[in-house]
Structures are given as C-alpha cells and as structure tokens.
Amino acid sequence: MNLESLNTPAALIDVVRMNHNIERMQQRMDALGVSFRPHVKTTKCQQVVRAQMDAGARGITVSTLKEAEQFFASGIHDIVYAVGMAPTKLPQALALRRQGCDxxxxxxxxxxxxxxxxxxxxxxxxxxVWIEIDVDGHRSGIAPEDDTLLTVANTLVSGGMHLGGVLAHAGSSYDYDTHDELVRIAEQERSGCVRAAERLRAAGLQCDVVSIGSTPTALAARHLEGVTEVRAGVYVMFDLVMHNVGVNDTSEIALSVLTTVIGHQSEKGWAIVDAGWMAMSRDRGTERQKRDFGYGLVCLENGEVLGEYLMSGANQEHGIVSRFGTPDREIEQRFPIGTRLRILPNHACATGAQHPAYQAVSRDGSVEIWPRFYGW
Amino acid sequence: MNLESLNTPAALIDVVRMNHNIERMQQRMDALGVSFRPHVKTTKCQQVVRAQMDAGARGITVSTLKEAEQFFASGIHDIVYAVGMAPTKLPQALALRRQGCDxxxxxxxxxxxxxxxxxxxxxxxxxxVWIEIDVDGHRSGIAPEDDTLLTVANTLVSGGMHLGGVLAHAGSSYDYDTHDELVRIAEQERSGCVRAAERLRAAGLQCDVVSIGSTPTALAARHLEGVTEVRAGVYVMFDLVMHNVGVNDTSEIALSVLTTVIGHQSEKGWAIVDAGWMAMSRDRGTERQKRDFGYGLVCLENGEVLGEYLMSGANQEHGIVSRFGTPDREIEQRFPIGTRLRILPNHACATGAQHPAYQAVSRDGSVEIWPRFYGW
Structure with missing residues (x-):
C-alpha cells in the first residue's frame, strides 16, 4: 500500500518525523537524568507506544482506564492513570491490579x-496512590504549601494505602510562546513538585516518585533536580499549537490529514476539500496564539509545507482551503478537483481521536495501517 | 441496565425527547406537503435512523460513503451522498449502486x-446526479442564476448520466437568532433552489427533485412551494447552538453527557469532572452566539437543567464546572466527589462523534446500548 492508494480523508503519520521526535525527547530526558513516561492519550496506538518504549521510555501515562486496559493487554505493566480517581472507577482499577498491572x-x-x-x-x-500537585492553578491538584497535602498523605498511609509519590502537570505552559517564559514555568513546575515531596518527607512520609511534565516544560527545563520522572504526550507528533508555543518547526509535525479537493468558489479564493471538522477535530487551539492557522496548515501531498494556505473554515465533511490574507482567485487552477493535499493539525491529540486508524508512511513511501482505539 | 450502572463519561439519549423531536419535524414536513430525508451524519446510529424512518422519513442523507454502506447494509436503499463527489470515490459509489443501492x-x-x-x-x-445550488454563499454549490448551472446539467445529460434534481443547504441559517431572520433565510433557500430547478426545466431538462434543508430553515419555512423534499439532521437531538438560534428549548435536547465529579478547587468555585473535550468534543459553537455555554450546560443526573452552571473549561479528560458569573465557593458541598451530572452539548453532531455508543434511556429509566460508527 502507498499514499496514492489511500481513501481520503486519512490521518497520516510520517514515521521518520515521529521517530525523530521520540529520539529527541528521550535523549533530552537521558541528559537530564530522569525516567521518561510518555502520555499515550495522544495516539492510543500500540505501534506508536511500542516505538516510545523501544527508545527507552519506562512505563506509560494514561488518561482513561480503557487506555490502561488496552496497553496492559499488550504487555505494558507500569502505568499511571493521571486523572483524579472517581470512586465508581475503583473496581475497574482493582481488576487491573489483580491481573498483575502495576x-x-x-x-x-x-x-x-x-x-x-x-x-x-x-x-x-x-x-x-500519587498525590496531584497544583503548580500553576490551571486545573486540579493541591498547592505545594497547602496543609491539605499532609492530610491527604496521612489519610492514605494510615488507611493502609501505598503513597507512591507526587505528580504535577504545568498545563499553563501552553499559554506561553517565548523560551524564557517556558524556562520559568518549567522551573515553577519542577520546584513546586519537589517542594511538595520535601514536605511529605519532612513529615516522615515516604515519597519516592516526583513526576512532572508537559511537552513545553520537558523541552525547556534547564535542570530537573529532585525530579525522578517526566511525562509528556504531544511531542511524539507535535502540532501547530506547539509550533506557536515555540518547541517545534512545522517540518517536525508528524501527523497530517490527507484530503482531496472536491470543488471551488473561485471568486472567494476557496478550494473545497473532503476533510472537515470530523477529520481535523473542532480544535481551534491556535485561535488565541500568535498565529491563527484556522483548522490547519496546507501542504502538498508529498508533505511539503506551502506556508501560504490554511484551512480557513470547516463543516462536518467539508473544509475550505484559502490563502492567508488576499484571496487566491486562481485557486481552481492551482488545486484542481482531485488534487490531494495534507493538512497539519492544530492539536495532534484531538485530530488523531477522530480517526479509527493512522496510515503510517515510511521513508520509502510504503503505508501501514496502525489502528487506534477510542471511548472509555 | 439503568443510569446508575453506567460508567462515565457516557453519551445519553433521552428516548422520550428524541421521539418528540422526530415527531415534531415529521408532522411539520407532512403539513408543508414535502418528503423528509433526515441527515444521518448527526448520529450514525441504526436505532435512531430506524425511528426516523418509522415516523415517515423517505430515504436518508449521508455525509460519507461509509454511512451509505452501513445504512444500505441495514436495509435503506434511497440515499443521497450530499458532499461534492471526489473522482477517486466513484468506484466506491459504483459498488454501492451495483449492489442495488439507489x-x-x-x-x-x-x-x-x-x-x-x-x-x-x-x-x-x-x-x-443532483446539482448543488448555492443559496447563501456559505460553502459549495452553483448560484441559481449562474450559467454554469446549465453547463453542468448539459454535461451530465449529454454524457448519459441521469440528472435527478437540485439540492441546497442554507448553512448560514445557523448564524441567525430571530424568527423573522430564519423565515427570511428559509424563503431564500426555497426560492433559490426552486429557481435553479425552473431554469433547468426551461432549458428542456428534467429536474424532478428539489431538495433543501437545515434544521432552522425546516422549522421556520412558511411554505415550501416547488420543493419536493427537505433534509435536516441535528433536530433529532437538538443542542445548545440550536437553542441559541431559537428553534428548541433546553428541555428538548435529547443528547447529554453523563459525568462524575472527581475534584474541586473551591476558592475558584470549580468542580472538576471526568468529562473533558474528548467526551464533549472541542465544539465551541455557542462562543459567538447570544449566550456562550462554554463546553455545555449542567444538569442533575436525572436531567433537570440547573441553568446556573456550565462547563467553563475542558482538557482531554477533565472538565471544569462552574457557575455563570460569580464563583460558587460552596461548590464542593453542592457537588461532592462522586456526584453525577449531565452536560448538554453545544453541538450534538460533534459530541456524538466522540462516543462509540449512545446509552439510550427510556421513560422507565432502563438503558439500552445503541452503537454508532465513525471513520470513512
């Protein structure tokens, strides 16, 4: 199978770029002296996660117990479910542990x-149990200096549970776009999480794991003293949001959506394509960033970034491709009906989730189907 | 199975509301004297479409050839694929016709x-082949007075194809929010599409079908003279976008996402729930409407709309529930950990697509699994 034989729309993974991204992050973690635990919510795909493990990852992070079940079934034992535990999900977690899942x-x-x-x-x-630490006020967790931290820890330990460590995620790192700001938020994530661990230890409690991470902070951190492991997810594909944050070039984005031109509105400078929001997702993550890419950035079928064209609008199965700025009234000649294009996504996690499988394109142009799952 | 036994997040269909919505639209179409051809892209679910057909729909509209294949396999023959034909998809369309699909x-x-x-x-x-007519400049199609209309028709007929009719979709109807504006855009959709049919007939061409529709225009049209059939999709569930457009009350929305409270940030007035954008979709369709519902409107587990609370933020598997306006600093007492809530979605088509199945809740509280498919 090759690119030409694919139906559209299709989610393509450029395997060369993916491997490059995996290698880059793993080398960085090795240099910083920490374990790496990728967040598999980005792809929910066995082949991708296998490549991450083969490169040196130790264990995985999941966002749903379904991910835990699926990856445990494929042989991965060391799993952290990084979403606050709903009491009704405890039987599902217990079943996994009883089967030997760590x-x-x-x-x-x-x-x-x-x-x-x-x-x-x-x-x-x-x-x-790991206690979630809030290092930037963006979502969940206990602030490092909050007394609740010790109360929660003591509740767990006196109740016979195993306090494994602390974890934090500086989700607000997505809001920045300069290296200095990323360095600052990375240090805030590190120091806040380490401080929480120190408070637990000072109170006589064990706290082996200090787990932090997000793609921007993992790539910006100057040192990770006191940290034992890092988690990151979207780095494996990268995307336009991360490009705007400043951690990847568009030529490093490994995920794209293959689409076909099906019509035009030449006076408006529009080409209509068969990838709409169902194929791209409704994620408009670049809308409030320094460059708004609409629903995605347009490339030729071979992956060459055109730079001048974006998906400026989307309905369920229709996308509108147009030029940034002034309309291209010759768009019908440039991209005739049947032309195939690739669209780089705003957010790789959201775009991947719309597709039952990735089409993994190797250096030689051959294509393999890499299934992915969804649901809970 | 009942509501209490469901894992969260889960996509619930209130079957009583769904049947009410189906009945309302079918009665309206009957009164206007036109056939009704629901757009099944909203649910991609056999049980929902069966209910639409049983109520009197004649044939279906699809947005992908996969939908055509799946519903043809379940016994529906009369199908229009309402997206401009990509040449590479013609073999797939041919295979369906050779199997007896109309x-x-x-x-x-x-x-x-x-x-x-x-x-x-x-x-x-x-x-x-049906020719797509552009009645409002929102996407694809040929303007009713454009000479291209006759050229396309003659190309098809002289080439031995069967010119079946014309179809239009006033997608811009979603941009309005008063009854008068909806009446006006409905009339524009009707008159534009009828005018295109008249031009074809005046040129000696046959044009049996005049197909129009969107949920807002279908519900607002005063008369449909010259129209033979109407298409609409989202009416079967309704949603918050349609509520803002003015065609349904929140108590008529049949789709909701069941979720569990997993944490709080009391000082901010936040409850954290286990439905994020993966369960709600990234659709922020109400953002530019008269009332912005964030990622959705919060109801009690029994479906009672609370009115004061919305999902104000979402990460992949975390949602933030808060009060409109001033923070509710007693939110932890109001919605303790383990509390189950329902979230009404901005856009039923997008939210449904995130779930492998609906959980259909009947009047007596019993729950059935209604699978849905995705992909292309």
Missing amino acids: LKIVADSVASAEAIVAFGREEGEPFE | LKIVADSVASAEAIVAFGREEGEPFE
Missing part, C-alpha cells in the same frame, strides 16, 4: 483519599 | 460533472 492512581483531596481507603480496605488492596 | 451523488462544477461522466461511461453506469 497501576498507580491519583488523588488530590481528602474525600478522594477516603474513598480509595474505604474501597481498598474492603477489598484488601493497598492501592499505590 | 445512491444519488452530487456535483457543482463542470470538472466534477466531467469526471462523473468519464467514469460512468467507462463503467456503463448512468449515475443519478
């Missing part, structure tokens, strides 16, 4: 810790 | 018509 779960409140203790005691299961 | 395809340019003629002649297949 699943770690997360708590960031006394109520959550109490629910884990109550269930763990009833079932005789000492769950390994 | 598949209609769409063209809106000479190049597209020529490609259909070339392929149809080579294969000895007189494709039935």
Whole structure:
C-alpha cells in the first residue's frame, strides 16, 4: 500500500518525523537524568507506544482506564492513570491490579483519599496512590504549601494505602510562546513538585516518585533536580499549537490529514476539500496564539509545507482551503478537483481521536495501517 | 441496565425527547406537503435512523460513503451522498449502486460533472446526479442564476448520466437568532433552489427533485412551494447552538453527557469532572452566539437543567464546572466527589462523534446500548 492508494480523508503519520521526535525527547530526558513516561492519550496506538518504549521510555501515562486496559493487554505493566480517581472507577482499577498491572492512581483531596481507603480496605488492596500537585492553578491538584497535602498523605498511609509519590502537570505552559517564559514555568513546575515531596518527607512520609511534565516544560527545563520522572504526550507528533508555543518547526509535525479537493468558489479564493471538522477535530487551539492557522496548515501531498494556505473554515465533511490574507482567485487552477493535499493539525491529540486508524508512511513511501482505539 | 450502572463519561439519549423531536419535524414536513430525508451524519446510529424512518422519513442523507454502506447494509436503499463527489470515490459509489443501492451523488462544477461522466461511461453506469445550488454563499454549490448551472446539467445529460434534481443547504441559517431572520433565510433557500430547478426545466431538462434543508430553515419555512423534499439532521437531538438560534428549548435536547465529579478547587468555585473535550468534543459553537455555554450546560443526573452552571473549561479528560458569573465557593458541598451530572452539548453532531455508543434511556429509566460508527 502507498499514499496514492489511500481513501481520503486519512490521518497520516510520517514515521521518520515521529521517530525523530521520540529520539529527541528521550535523549533530552537521558541528559537530564530522569525516567521518561510518555502520555499515550495522544495516539492510543500500540505501534506508536511500542516505538516510545523501544527508545527507552519506562512505563506509560494514561488518561482513561480503557487506555490502561488496552496497553496492559499488550504487555505494558507500569502505568499511571493521571486523572483524579472517581470512586465508581475503583473496581475497574482493582481488576487491573489483580491481573498483575502495576497501576498507580491519583488523588488530590481528602474525600478522594477516603474513598480509595474505604474501597481498598474492603477489598484488601493497598492501592499505590500519587498525590496531584497544583503548580500553576490551571486545573486540579493541591498547592505545594497547602496543609491539605499532609492530610491527604496521612489519610492514605494510615488507611493502609501505598503513597507512591507526587505528580504535577504545568498545563499553563501552553499559554506561553517565548523560551524564557517556558524556562520559568518549567522551573515553577519542577520546584513546586519537589517542594511538595520535601514536605511529605519532612513529615516522615515516604515519597519516592516526583513526576512532572508537559511537552513545553520537558523541552525547556534547564535542570530537573529532585525530579525522578517526566511525562509528556504531544511531542511524539507535535502540532501547530506547539509550533506557536515555540518547541517545534512545522517540518517536525508528524501527523497530517490527507484530503482531496472536491470543488471551488473561485471568486472567494476557496478550494473545497473532503476533510472537515470530523477529520481535523473542532480544535481551534491556535485561535488565541500568535498565529491563527484556522483548522490547519496546507501542504502538498508529498508533505511539503506551502506556508501560504490554511484551512480557513470547516463543516462536518467539508473544509475550505484559502490563502492567508488576499484571496487566491486562481485557486481552481492551482488545486484542481482531485488534487490531494495534507493538512497539519492544530492539536495532534484531538485530530488523531477522530480517526479509527493512522496510515503510517515510511521513508520509502510504503503505508501501514496502525489502528487506534477510542471511548472509555 | 439503568443510569446508575453506567460508567462515565457516557453519551445519553433521552428516548422520550428524541421521539418528540422526530415527531415534531415529521408532522411539520407532512403539513408543508414535502418528503423528509433526515441527515444521518448527526448520529450514525441504526436505532435512531430506524425511528426516523418509522415516523415517515423517505430515504436518508449521508455525509460519507461509509454511512451509505452501513445504512444500505441495514436495509435503506434511497440515499443521497450530499458532499461534492471526489473522482477517486466513484468506484466506491459504483459498488454501492451495483449492489442495488439507489445512491444519488452530487456535483457543482463542470470538472466534477466531467469526471462523473468519464467514469460512468467507462463503467456503463448512468449515475443519478443532483446539482448543488448555492443559496447563501456559505460553502459549495452553483448560484441559481449562474450559467454554469446549465453547463453542468448539459454535461451530465449529454454524457448519459441521469440528472435527478437540485439540492441546497442554507448553512448560514445557523448564524441567525430571530424568527423573522430564519423565515427570511428559509424563503431564500426555497426560492433559490426552486429557481435553479425552473431554469433547468426551461432549458428542456428534467429536474424532478428539489431538495433543501437545515434544521432552522425546516422549522421556520412558511411554505415550501416547488420543493419536493427537505433534509435536516441535528433536530433529532437538538443542542445548545440550536437553542441559541431559537428553534428548541433546553428541555428538548435529547443528547447529554453523563459525568462524575472527581475534584474541586473551591476558592475558584470549580468542580472538576471526568468529562473533558474528548467526551464533549472541542465544539465551541455557542462562543459567538447570544449566550456562550462554554463546553455545555449542567444538569442533575436525572436531567433537570440547573441553568446556573456550565462547563467553563475542558482538557482531554477533565472538565471544569462552574457557575455563570460569580464563583460558587460552596461548590464542593453542592457537588461532592462522586456526584453525577449531565452536560448538554453545544453541538450534538460533534459530541456524538466522540462516543462509540449512545446509552439510550427510556421513560422507565432502563438503558439500552445503541452503537454508532465513525471513520470513512
């Protein structure tokens, strides 16, 4: 199978670029002296995660228990479920642990810790729990200096659970776009999480793991003293949001959507393509960044970035391709009906999720189907 | 199975509301004297489409050939693929017709018509083609008065294809929010499409079908003289975008996402839930409308709309629930960990697409799994 034989729209992975991205991150983690635990929510794809493990990753991060189940079934044991534990999901987590999965779960409140203790005691299961630390106010977690941190830790330990460590995610790093700002937020993520671990240890509690990470902070951090492992997800594909943040060039984006031109509105400078938001996702993550790419940046079928054209609008199965700035009234001649283009996505996690499989394009142009799963 | 036994997040269909919505639209079409051809892209679900057909729909509209294949396999023959035909997809369309599917395809340019003629002649297949008419400049199609209309029609007919009719979709109707504006755009859609049919007939060409539609215009049109059929999709579920357009109350929205509270940031007035954008979609369709609902409007588990709370932010598997306006610093007491809520979506087509199945909740509270498919 090759590119020409593919139906459109299709989600392409450029395998050369993907391997380059994996290598870049792993080398950086090795240089910083920390373990690396990729977040597999980005691709939910066995072949991609296998490449990440082969390159040196130790264990994975998941965003759903379905991901844990699927990757445990494929042979990965060391898994952290990095979303605060809903009490009703404890039986599902227990089933995984009983099957031999080294699943770690997360708590960031006394109520959550109490629910884990109550269930763990009833079932005789000492769950390994990591406490989520809030280092930037962007979502969940306990602030490093908050007294709740010790209360939660003591609730877990006195309840017979295993306090495995602390984890933080500086999600606000996506809001910056200069290297200095990224260095600053990376240090804030590191120091906040390390401080939480120190407070636990000062209180006589064990805290082996100090886990931090996001793609921008992982790539910007100057040092990671006190940190034991880093998590990152989107780096494996990169995307236009990360390009605007400043951590990758467009030529490093490994995911694109192959599409076909099906019509034109020449007076408006529009080419209509058969990839709409169903193929790209509704993610408009670049809208508030320094450059708005609409629904994506247009490349030739061979992957060459055109630079001047974007997907400026999208309906469910229709995309509108047009030029940045002034309309291209010769767009019908430039991209006649049947022309195939590739669109680089705003957000690789969201775009991938729209597709049942990736089409993995190797250096020699051959294409393999790499399935991905979805749902909960 | 019942609501309490469901894992979260889950996409719920309130079957009573869905049947009410189906009945409302079908009665309206009957009163206006036109056939009704629902757009199945909204749900891609056999059980929903079966209910639409049982209520009186004649045939279906699809946005992908996969939808055509799946619904043809389930016994529906009369199908229009309402996206401009990509030449490379003609073999797939041919295969469906050879199996007995009465598949209609769409063209809106000479190049597209020529490609259909070339392929149809080579294969000895007189494709039935409908010409897409542009009634509001929002996307594809040929303007009713454009000379290209006759050129495309003559290309098809002289090439041995069957010119079945004309179709239009006033997608811009989503941009309005008063009844008078909807009445006006509905009349524009009707008159433009009828005018195109009249021009074809005046040129001695046959044009049996005059097909128009969108949920807002279908519900606003005062009369449909000259129209033979109407297409609409999202009405079967309705959503917050359509609520802002003014065609449904929030109590008529049949789709919601069931979610569980997993944490809080009380000082900010946030409850964190286990439905993020993966469960809601990234669709922010209400952002530019008269009321911005964030990622959705919050209801109690039993479906009662709370009105004051919305999903104000979303990451992949985390949602932030907060109050409109001033923060609710007692949100932890109001929605403790483990509380289950329902979130009404901005856009039912986009939210449904994130889920492998709907959980259909009947009047008696029993729940059935209704699978849906995705991909191309």
